[in-house]
Amino acid sequence: MITMEDIVRDGHPVLRQKAEEVSLPPSEEDKQTLLSMLDYIKNSQDPDIAEKYGLRPGIGLAAPQINVSKRMFALHLEDGSNRTYSFALFNPRIVSHSVEKAYLTSGEGCLSVDENIPGYVVRYSRVTIKGFDQDAKEVKLRLKGLAAIAAQHEMDHLNGIMFYDHINKKDPFFEPTDAEPLER
Structure with a gap:
C-alpha cells in the first residue's frame, strides 16, 4: 500500500525528469505499481482509511511522485456533474484538446508539494487522451x-513540469478572458 512516506516531495530530482515509456505488455511489477497508485487515490478519499494511515487526499497520482520515472498515472474523482472518473493508464498522451481554456478558482494542489502555492493554472478545458490500461488494451478518454x-496536471508530472510552473509570476491571480473559471 502506498502511503505519504512513499510520495517524493518538491525538490526531488525525479519530479523534474521526463519519465520513460512503459514497455508493453507491462511487467507484473508495473501493473502492480499502477493499481497501487489508483488504490492510494481511492484510499485517500475515504475519511476513515485516510485518517488511519495519514493519507493526504488527492484526485491523481503520477509514477514520478512515488520515485518511479515511468509514464503512468491514476485518477479517481467526481466532477461537478456527479460523474465519477476512475482510471489508471500506461503511456498516456493527449491526442487532441479544445481551444477553450479553464482554471480552478481554488488553484491546484499536489501531493508532492506540501505548501499551498496560490495562483491560477490555465489549462485546456477539454482533452482527449489515449493510453493503455493494466491489460495493455488501448483506452481513449474524452475529459472535460x-x-x-x-x-493535464498528471501528464505534466510525466514531463517534469510542476503545476506552479504555469502560474503567472507577476500576477498569480490574473484572470484570462479566454479561460472559464471552474469551482471545485
Whole structure:
C-alpha cells in the first residue's frame, strides 16, 4: 500500500525528469505499481482509511511522485456533474484538446508539494487522451472540466513540469478572458 512516506516531495530530482515509456505488455511489477497508485487515490478519499494511515487526499497520482520515472498515472474523482472518473493508464498522451481554456478558482494542489502555492493554472478545458490500461488494451478518454484539468496536471508530472510552473509570476491571480473559471 502506498502511503505519504512513499510520495517524493518538491525538490526531488525525479519530479523534474521526463519519465520513460512503459514497455508493453507491462511487467507484473508495473501493473502492480499502477493499481497501487489508483488504490492510494481511492484510499485517500475515504475519511476513515485516510485518517488511519495519514493519507493526504488527492484526485491523481503520477509514477514520478512515488520515485518511479515511468509514464503512468491514476485518477479517481467526481466532477461537478456527479460523474465519477476512475482510471489508471500506461503511456498516456493527449491526442487532441479544445481551444477553450479553464482554471480552478481554488488553484491546484499536489501531493508532492506540501505548501499551498496560490495562483491560477490555465489549462485546456477539454482533452482527449489515449493510453493503455493494466491489460495493455488501448483506452481513449474524452475529459472535460475538473477531469481534464487533473489529467493535464498528471501528464505534466510525466514531463517534469510542476503545476506552479504555469502560474503567472507577476500576477498569480490574473484572470484570462479566454479561460472559464471552474469551482471545485
